[in-house]
Amino acid sequence: xxxxxxxxxxxxxxxxxxxxxxxxxxxxxxxxxxxxxxxxxxxxxxxxxxxxxxxxxxxxxxxxxxxxxxxxxxxxxxxxxxxxxxxxxxxxxxxxxxxxxxxxxxxxxxxxxxxxxxxxxxxxxxxxxxxxxxxxx
Amino acid sequence: xxxxxxxxxxxxxxxxxxxxxxxxxxxxxxxxxxxxxxxxxxxxxxxxxxxxxxxxxxxxxxxxxxxxxxxxxxxxxxxxxxxxxxxxxxxxxxxxxxxxxxxxxxxxxxxxxxxxxxxxxxxxxxxxxxxxxxxxxxxxxxxxxxxxxxxxxxxxxxxxxxxxxxxxxxxxxxxxxxxxxxxxxxxxxxxxxxxxxxxxxxxxxxxxxxxxxxxxxxxxxxxxxxxxxxxxxxxxxxxxxxxxxxxxxxxxxxxxxxxxxxxxxxxxxxxxxxxxxxxxxxxxxxxxxxxxxxxxxxxxxxxxxxxxxxxxxxxxxxxxxxxxxxxxxxxxxxxxxxxxxxxxxxxxxxxxxxxxxxxxxxxxxxxxxxxxxxxxxxxxxxxxxxxxxxxxxxxxxxxxxxxxxxxxxxxxxxxxxxxxxxxxxxxxxxxxxxxxxxxxxxxxxxxxxxxxxxxxxxxxxxxxxxxxxxxxxxxxxxxxxxxxxxxx
Numbered sequence: 001x002x003x004x005x006x007x008x009x010x011x012x013x014x015x016x017x018x019x020x021x022x023x024x025x026x027x028x029x030x031x032x033x034x035x036x037x038x039x040x041x042x043x044x045x046x047x048x049x050x051x052x053x054x055x056x057x058x059x060x061x062x063x064x065x066x067x068x069x070x071x072x073x074x075x076x077x078x079x080x081x082x083x084x085x086x087x088x089x090x091x092x093x094x095x096x097x098x099x100x101x102x103x104x105x106x107x108x109x110x111x112x113x114x115x116x117x118x119x120x121x122x123x124x125x126x127x128x129x130x131x132x133x134x135x136x137x
Numbered sequence: 138x139x140x141x142x143x144x145x146x147x148x149x150x151x152x153x154x155x156x157x158x159x160x161x162x163x164x165x166x167x168x169x170x171x172x173x174x175x176x177x178x179x180x181x182x183x184x185x186x187x188x189x190x191x192x193x194x195x196x197x198x199x200x201x202x203x204x205x206x207x208x209x210x211x212x213x214x215x216x217x218x219x220x221x222x223x224x225x226x227x228x229x230x231x232x233x234x235x236x237x238x239x240x241x242x243x244x245x246x247x248x249x250x251x252x253x254x255x256x257x258x259x260x261x262x263x264x265x266x267x268x269x270x271x272x273x274x275x276x277x278x279x280x281x282x283x284x285x286x287x288x289x290x291x292x293x294x295x296x297x298x299x300x301x302x303x304x305x306x307x308x309x310x311x312x313x314x315x316x317x318x319x320x321x322x323x324x325x326x327x328x329x330x331x332x333x334x335x336x337x338x339x340x341x342x343x344x345x346x347x348x349x350x351x352x353x354x355x356x357x358x359x360x361x362x363x364x365x366x367x368x369x370x371x372x373x374x375x376x377x378x379x380x381x382x383x384x385x386x387x388x389x390x391x392x393x394x395x396x397x398x399x400x401x402x403x404x405x406x407x408x409x410x411x412x413x414x415x416x417x418x419x420x421x422x423x424x425x426x427x428x429x430x431x432x433x434x435x436x437x438x439x440x441x442x443x444x445x446x447x448x449x450x451x452x453x454x455x456x457x458x459x460x461x462x463x464x465x466x467x468x469x470x471x472x473x474x475x476x477x478x479x480x481x482x483x484x485x486x487x488x489x490x491x492x493x494x495x496x497x498x499x500x501x502x503x504x505x506x507x508x509x510x511x512x513x514x515x516x517x518x519x520x521x522x523x524x525x526x527x528x529x530x531x532x533x534x535x536x537x538x539x540x541x542x543x544x545x546x547x548x549x550x551x552x553x554x555x556x557x558x559x560x561x562x563x564x565x566x567x568x569x570x571x572x573x574x575x576x577x578x579x580x581x582x583x584x585x586x587x588x589x590x591x592x593x594x595x596x597x598x599x600x601x602x603x604x605x606x607x608x609x610x611x612x613x614x615x616x617x618x619x620x621x622x623x624x625x
Contacts (some may be wrong), residue, residue, distance in 0.1 A: 014393075015392060016391075016397075016398070017394055017397065020394065020397050020398060020401065023401075087386065087389055087393070093586060107390055107493065109393045110496070111391070112400040112401075113400065114401065123191035
């Protein structure tokens with residue numbers, strides 16, 4: 001990791017998840033900002049530049065895909081990496097996310113926060129050794 | 138019954154007397170009184186007139202008889218004649234009365250029978266109308282001869298529109314887009330769910346039962362179709378599925394937090410007392426099991442709705458296998474089971490599958506193996522490559538599966554424990570889901586097992602052939618990150 005921490009915007013409406021991901025990503029050395037809905041997420045994206053967007057799809061009001069579409073329309077050349085966070089993942093939704101420039105998607109339920117951090121690192125810096133849950137001694 | 142009545146001849150005598158009177162009177166009068174021809178003629182006329190008057194008087198009962206016959210035939214069956222002329226007319230009157238008695242009794246009994254028949258008919262048509270299933274009866278020429286109320290509602294037709302007309306001109310029955318009315322027409326034991334298309338293309342999902350009637354040509358009844366409307370049931374089923382889906386999604390959200398927080402806590406709390414660590418670890422394991430359970434419920438829901446979409450694309454198998462196995466390692470060690478993923482002897486080719494679905498299959502099989510293996514046992518996962526597929530074996534040293542249970546093993550909600558009365562947890566959904574997914578991926582799944590000696594679950598996933606690789610090279614091939622389910 002370089003001297004300036006990579007900036008991540010996390011858009012997630014579930015407080016616990018948002019808090020947990022923010023904590024783990026911050027601990028991993030990222031500069032994390034968060035938003036709880038599509039509208040404030042979009043405003044945050046307008047206010048500053050991020051290296052990576054962790055975007056929940058199911059959001060109150062403007063949903064994740066609408067946010068992404070809006071952002072891509074305004075910033076067609078942004079190098080920001082987008083990872084979709086989802087619990088629902090209908091094929092069409094994911095496909096639409098990819099068409100809007102998302103690089104990847106992951107399912108919150110089957111990834112532990114540390115695995116999520118690992119995927120973020122992968123996306124930003126290339127392959128990382130996999131993390132796994134500790135086993136009982 | 139009636140003794141033969143000796144016919145009176147009184148009337149004959151009466152008429153004979155009158156004629157005699159009419160002819161003889163003027164003659165006799167002529168004998169005693171000398172009459173001019175004119176007077177003689179006058180007397181003749183007078184006596185004739187008198188005779189006719191008397192005749193009319195005699196015949197008067199006849200008109201009474203005629204009148205009464207008329208009244209009776211007009212339907213007044215209680216009407217009787219009262220003639221007391223003492224002659225044949227009286228006799229005719231009595232005969233008439235006897236006949237009228239008998240006739241009205243016969244008519245009464247016919248009417249009673251008719252009433253009974255009508256009330257029976259009403260009763261039966263009432264019964265048929267009250268049946269909530271549609272009933273259509275057909276004659277030997279496939280023409281509709283009966284349609285009950287429910288039948289009208291399901292088909293949209295009324296009796297007048299459809300009676301006497303061939304059924305296949307009005308109603309179409311489809312099973313998987315195939316018109317079946319002509320094929321199944323009154324086969325002995327047809328009982329299946331079909332799509333009925335009635336008036337103006339009205340579609341109804343029904344269960345159709347056909348019955349061949351062994352009737353004579355006289356009744357001209359050859360077939361009865363019973364249509365059971367499934368739309369309400371399907372609506373309820375849909376509501377149930379929607380509810381399960383909604384509830385499962387709602388349960389997942391907090392559970393994701395629980396599992397997330399616990400995993401972070403466990404990762405960071407190496408220095409807490411072992412006992413406390415173990416307690417929390419058990420909570421973590423249980424929460425993970427709950428996640429799998431909810432995921433299984435959602436999957437079954439999808440299978441039921443025929444919405445389980447599996448996107449088949451070329452993927453690296455080993456990372457998927459490793460992640461699924463590693464995620465269960467803590468569960469295995471808690472039960473003191475040795476979980477081993479034997480590294481493949483050669484590089485695995487890319488397989489045509491859906492990463493997340495494939496992960497679910499492995500998770501289900503390995504979790505089952507752990508579940509049904511006693512502490513100290515082993516669960517081993519290995520892979521072999523054939524030209525067309527990668528075969529994976531999940532072998533355990535567990536309690537095994539009784540022979541009689543094996544044919545039912547991949548059915549929904551089936552649990553070996555329910556047969557052997559061994560209390561084991563599980564919903565019995567895992568293998569059903571695994572089979573459904575594997576089949577969608579064009580693979581195979583089977584089991585070899587012996588009670589008490591452990592089980593070996595095998596499954597194959599097709600490998601990417603050159604042409605398939607080209608066909609499936611779409612956006613989902615992105616190797617950026619190992620991610621993603623496509624269908625929740």
